[in-house]
Amino acid sequence: MFTDPELDRFLDEALPPEQMAAIESALRDDANLQARLAVVVGRRDAGVHSLGAVWRGHRLSCPTREQLGSHLLGVLDDGAEDYVKFHLETIACRLCQASVTDLRAQQAAADRDAVSERRKRYFHSSAGYLPPA
Numbered sequence: 001m002f003t004d005p006e007l008d009r010f011l012d013e014a015l016p017p018e019q020m021a022a023i024e025s026a027l028r029d030d031a032n033l034q035a036r037l038a039v040v041v042g043r044r045d046a047g048v049h050s051l052g053a054v055w056r057g058h059r060l061s062c063p064t065r066e067q068l069g070s071h072l073l074g075v076l077d078d079g080a081e082d083y084v085k086f087h088l089e090t091i092a093c094r095l096c097q098a099s100v101t102d103l104r105a106q107q108a109a110a111d112r113d114a115v116s117e118r119r120k121r122y123f124h125s126s127a128g129y130l131p132p133a
């Protein structure tokens with residue numbers, strides 16, 4: 001378990017690397033610790049240490065593009081889903097928010113293609129010839 005002073009030093013990146021890594025990885029699936037970190041950040045001068053700024057310094061903590069895609073599709077397991085939501089909404093990581101916007105646009109384009117493909121098939125079948133599946 002990590003103490004608040006440790007979390008504080010984590011935010012300052014003032015812990016030994018192995019401890020930084022331990023806290024980072026614990027944050028991935030410990031909703032409790034995520035909430036405590038948010039509180040610690042809230043106590044600090046928001047202008048100097050926004051949680052988002054801290055996170056941008058820790059790219060390792062960003063979910064992968066695959067995870068963000070799974071999040072959009074709603075197929076992440078609960079722990080991962082909580083983490084991605086925390087990352088996108090509480091941390092408000094601009095990098096990942098941009099990825100999500102991008103992925104969403106890709107999915108929408110793929111959906112549009114699927115619809116026009118169905119229309120084409122319908123047209124062909126109603127015209128009397130169904131293209132091979």
Ligand SMILES: [Zn+2]
Pocket residue numbers: 061062063087093094095096097
């Ligand atoms: Zn991120």
